[in-house]
Amino acid sequence: MARRKSAERMRKVGPSGVETLPQRLIDVPAIPTGCRPHLTERDRWQWHRTDGGNPLTTVQDFLTHHGLPVTDLTRPTTPGDHRPGQVCGAALYVSAAAGAHLLGVPTPTEPAPTLPDVVAVVYHHTTRPTPHTPPPATDWTLGPWQDSWTPHAHAHAVQAVRDAIGRGDVYQVNLVGHASAPYHGDPLPALTRLATLPGARYGGTLTGDGWAIGCASPETLVEVTGDRVLTRPIKGTRPATPAGRHDLLTSAKERAEHIMIVDLERNDLAHIAHTGTVTVDQLYAVRRWCDLWQAESTVSATLTHGTGLADLLHAVCPGGSVTGAPKRSALHHIAALEPTGRGAGMGALGWIAPGHLDLGLTIRTAATDTDHLHLWAGGGITWDSDPTAEVAEAAAKAAPLRALLAGTPPPPKPADYPCQP
Structure with missing residues (x-):
């Protein structure tokens, strides 16, 4: 009886929203390309912080109930079943606030309270593939952006972090600002456009009743294949010019900030890894995202046998680089x-299938509620940070997303410095 009640509770949110409409292509970040036109939603579960309880164990139970092997990610599995009617995999979204909540840390009031903090959507293959056609044109209008803090307030917060570092409270803090704009029309085509940005390794969308998320993230929060787990933290930004690339490669401040986060990510993985297996496979590789150079490292480890999805998410959420x-x-x-x-x-969004999990960190991400579009951008603050420069960096990160969401194409990129994934 208890097991039946648990299953009923996990199925309390059925298929809903834009994703259930047959003309919409399932476009979750990290979804296998070949599966994309053949999927339909089977079931979903979502959680708000006001619901209470531990969402990580419940979402693990929900996915297990649908046959996805997530109680022990290291257990050998066969690939997902692609026959019609069989479960292929699931989308998973975990907000940064959910991660902070599980660590017992309060968070500010959310600007889009209808957006859940954890969402899992299970998909199966269908006999009627969705045609790969662009969504129909709509009357899309985006109003003026309203920032949640002024440049002066942002700079003041940067200085407050520097003061905290001077007191020895912290070594680094990532500060993120928010902006919103009213909209009219269907927001999904605009959110879908974000995936066209160069370097959007986790480009895609996830939708529900009264909300939608569009992602253009280049950053891997966590990827698991077999018993191998890795993360690719990005930290360090410069304009995408030859001089900017040279400056990023030679900046002692940016390298110190980056290595600090690499060490944090090593520590996060060590909680779920076999002792001595955490390695830095690549350190401070400079890659391009739109009009910016950014530094990325790869940290990997061998998972401890018996590590489940809940253990993994508890170890890495919220991401250290943000x-x-x-x-x-x-x-x-x-x-x-x-x-x-x-x-x-600054949360997690991606795909889970038998034998593989791939979640992007939701930087370069926008979301909508019923009447406003929301966007977040920021950067890491260290003792050497200049408040004015940090404000400018956050604006530079948000600019290509604002342009694309409004329907304005980004400026052309120089041919001699192509964008990298």
Whole structure:
């Protein structure tokens, strides 16, 4: 009886929203390309912080109930079943606020409270593939952007972090600002356009009743294949010019900030890894995202046998590159300094299938509620940070997303410096 009640509770949110409409292509970030036109939604579960309980164990139970092997990610599995009517995999979204909540850290009020904090959507293959056609044109209008803090308030928060570093409270804190704009029309085509941005490794959308998320993230929060787990933190930004690339490669400040986060990610993986297996496979590789150069590293490890999805998410959420070091202390400063919650930004979004999990960190991410579009951008603050430069960096990160969401194409890229994935 208890098991039946648990299953009924996990199925309390059925297929809903834009994704259930047959003319919409399932476009979750990291979904296998070949499966995309053949999927339809079977079931979904979602959680808000006001629901209480531990969402990580419940979402693990929900996915297990649908036959996805997530109680032990290291157990050998066969590939997903692609026959009609059989479960292929699931989309998973976890907000940054959910991760902070599980660590016992308060978060600011969310600007889009209808957006859930955890969502899992199970998909199966259908006998009627969705045609790969662009969504119909709609009367899409986007109103003026309203920032949640002024440049002066943002700069003041940067200085407050520098003061905290001077006191020895933290080594680094990632500060994120929010902006919103009223809209009219169907937001999904605009959110879908984000995936066209160069370097959008996790480009795609996820939707539900009264909300939608569009992602153009280049950053891997966590990927698991077999018993191997990896993360690719990105930290360090410069304009995508020859001089900017040279400056990023030679900047002692950016390299120190980056290595600090690499060490934090190594520590996060060590909680779920066999002792001695955590390695830095690549350190400080400079790659391009739109009009910016960014530094990326790859950290990997061998998972401890018996590590489940809940264990994995508890270890890595929220991501170290968008919190700071030490993580718990940085989260307390974030809660005190940021003007509003991070909503869909700085969380996790991706795909789970038998034998493979791939979640992107939701930077370069926008979300909509019923009448406003929301966007988040920020950067890591260290003792050497210049408040004016940090404000400018956050604006530079948000600019290509704002342009594309409004329907304005980004400026052409120089041919001699092509964008990298």
